[in-house]
Amino acid sequence: MKKNDLKSMGKSFTKYILIIGALLILLDFTFHRHEYFSFAEIYGFPAFFGFVSFVFIVMLGKWLRKFLMRKEDYYDQ
Amino acid sequence: MISNFIPGLIMIITSFLLPTIPQYFRHPAMLLSVGLSALSLFNGYGTFLEWDILGLNLILYQSDSLTLPFAIIFHIAAILVIIFSWHSKNLMEHMATLAYAGSAIGALHAGDFFSLFIWWEATALTSVFIVFAGNTNAAKDAAMRYLIIQVSSGVLLLIGACLMLYQTGNHNLAVLDLKTNFGIFIFIAFGIKAAFPLLNGWLQDSYPESSVTGTVALSAFTTKLAIYALARTFPGTDSLIWIGAIMTAFPVFFAVIENDLRRVLSFSLNNQLGFMVVGIGIGTELSLNGTVAHAFVHIIYKALLFMSMGAVLYRAGTTKASELGGLYKYMPFTTIFCIIGAMSISAFPLFSGFVAKSLIMSSLGGMGMVLIYFILFFASAGVLEHSGIKIPYFAFFAHERKNKVEEAPINMLIAMGIAAFLCIAIGVFPKYLYQILPYTVDYQPYTLDHVISQLQLLVFAIIAFLFLVKFKLYPSEIRSTVLNSDWFYRKMLPGIGKPLFKKIGILTESLYKNLGLSFKQVLSKSYKFSNLSYIKVTTPSFAGTILISILFIMLVIVLV
Numbered sequence: 115m116k117k118n119d120l121k122s123m124g125k126s127f128t129k130y131i132l133i134i135g136a137l138l139i140l141l142d143f144t145f146h147r148h149e150y151f152s153f154a155e156i157y158g159f160p161a162f163f164g165f166v167s168f169v170f171i172v173m174l175g176k177w178l179r180k181f182l183m184r185k186e187d188y189y190d191q
Numbered sequence: 192m193i194s195n196f197i198p199g200l201i202m203i204i205t206s207f208l209l210p211t212i213p214q215y216f217r218h219p220a221m222l223l224s225v226g227l228s229a230l231s232l233f234n235g236y237g238t239f240l241e242w243d244i245l246g247l248n249l250i251l252y253q254s255d256s257l258t259l260p261f262a263i264i265f266h267i268a269a270i271l272v273i274i275f276s277w278h279s280k281n282l283m284e285h286m287a288t289l290a291y292a293g294s295a296i297g298a299l300h301a302g303d304f305f306s307l308f309i310w311w312e313a314t315a316l317t318s319v320f321i322v323f324a325g326n327t328n329a330a331k332d333a334a335m336r337y338l339i340i341q342v343s344s345g346v347l348l349l350i351g352a353c354l355m356l357y358q359t360g361n362h363n364l365a366v367l368d369l370k371t372n373f374g375i376f377i378f379i380a381f382g383i384k385a386a387f388p389l390l391n392g393w394l395q396d397s398y399p400e401s402s403v404t405g406t407v408a409l410s411a412f413t414t415k416l417a418i419y420a421l422a423r424t425f426p427g428t429d430s431l432i433w434i435g436a437i438m439t440a441f442p443v444f445f446a447v448i449e450n451d452l453r454r455v456l457s458f459s460l461n462n463q464l465g466f467m468v469v470g471i472g473i474g475t476e477l478s479l480n481g482t483v484a485h486a487f488v489h490i491i492y493k494a495l496l497f498m499s500m501g502a503v504l505y506r507a508g509t510t511k512a513s514e515l516g517g518l519y520k521y522m523p524f525t526t527i528f529c530i531i532g533a534m535s536i537s538a539f540p541l542f543s544g545f546v547a548k549s550l551i552m553s554s555l556g557g558m559g560m561v562l563i564y565f566i567l568f569f570a571s572a573g574v575l576e577h578s579g580i581k582i583p584y585f586a587f588f589a590h591e592r593k594n595k596v597e598e599a600p601i602n603m604l605i606a607m608g609i610a611a612f613l614c615i616a617i618g619v620f621p622k623y624l625y626q627i628l629p630y631t632v633d634y635q636p637y638t639l640d641h642v643i644s645q646l647q648l649l650v651f652a653i654i655a656f657l658f659l660v661k662f663k664l665y666p667s668e669i670r671s672t673v674l675n676s677d678w679f680y681r682k683m684l685p686g687i688g689k690p691l692f693k694k695i696g697i698l699t700e701s702l703y704k705n706l707g708l709s710f711k712q713v714l715s716k717s718y719k720f721s722n723l724s725y726i727k728v729t730t731p732s733f734a735g736t737i738l739i740s741i742l743f744i745m746l747v748i749v750l751v
Contacts, residue, residue, distance in 0.1 A: 175447030
């Protein structure tokens, strides 16, 4: 039972986030979202930007490990 | 009488008296001193105390619309730190914390560069004891490095102030530009404490080494004092826009791979300072309001996040992501408070970060700065990644925990509760925050466009996280050290300097030896010169090497 707690929490969290995400995209079609820059007014632009930025940050960070990561006692040596 | 008393000074006096106060009454006395200092907030604007000394007129206590919001939040932060550390019996840390907060408040009210310098150094000298109180060898080493960097900032400020007085005959705080040499000195001095790119190493080096409670105090004052100083002296300096934009973006990548969650928060702090620096660089009334509002709310949610990680460190003994997880069951209140802090820093609508960050974003958008706007928008997704998701996820969820731990002590919960309450209250009722900002601006953060845009960004960034975890693309936590700009003076300079000094040492020693021998031949009775122990040249220590290198760089700057 205990092991399933986090898993079931994760599952329901994912479900609700996806529903909210879908609603936010649908909402974009119901009104004209004014932005400072016209290209940002494309349907779902902030959503797309958020998703891509997040993946980019994590992937680039992961890649940077090659150059920036050292052993935990690096400075003690 | 109290109206002429420099705000914060009473806290410094109390800190010196703390050893004479019984343990049981120390915290009430500290709170009382903050309360007495806070009376100054009702004094209104004006110059209240000046001092003519050595032909100089020092403005020790002045207050205006820029000082007030910072003074309010510094007092609030001091109260939060005192409550959070109520359980602790570490006298040195209490003294240092109270004097440090008092110095920072005093610095806000300085009206000239020499008074500011005194407080600037006072914050350095008091806060180093907070790092020191981390009480590990790593903390002691970090404290020494911290002191060298902080004092260097003060020295640069003093050089700038002297040059300014010499060249213009004026030393009062005024708007400066980078066309003057004193302007550059003062800019770099502020830039060090504001953790500009490549000058930021000290922050991530020292803050995570401090104690459970010390980091909370450190996170509030030094960097925001630098933001205040920049806002006062360099508003509208174009280069700050780019410096700030780089500050928002580049710590994000370091935060992704850092394993120590308190260090992740230190990178996050750096990123948040970037938003404020951009606001100063734009220099309009709206953007400066944005900077002040952001500094105000940031102190609260950053303290809240550091408090929650402090509570985790206190109970679980570590803040390394690789060794944490599953604490939500045992520390439910801390979990909730941490999530509130995380949502505030990520700028979810109805939380404090949203109403502050919006001011800066709107001023960028209004001025048509498309590239900077989207760098900051991108950095907002980065904030969500490291502070919004990584901190709560790895500490409290991630996987089930085997050993039980206790919930945080009641005083910690109260401090976190107050901070969490403020995060939501400011988010829901932003007009009270807007009322104390330096300029009167009619601004409405809650427009449908803005709320939907921000929610789309955040929700889809969370979906990206879930996607990466689901497909096992999210990097696992690894015990490691992530290189940062402190590498230059922790590895590179000693790496070059030590062998160099050794070589010089050998050369000069042989020179002295030959000299000594010739002296011996000439004056056969002179033992002093012929005794080699008198002329032995020692290679400087690690700290010495750094110090000499910094002095050398400063010498080069002066000559240039």
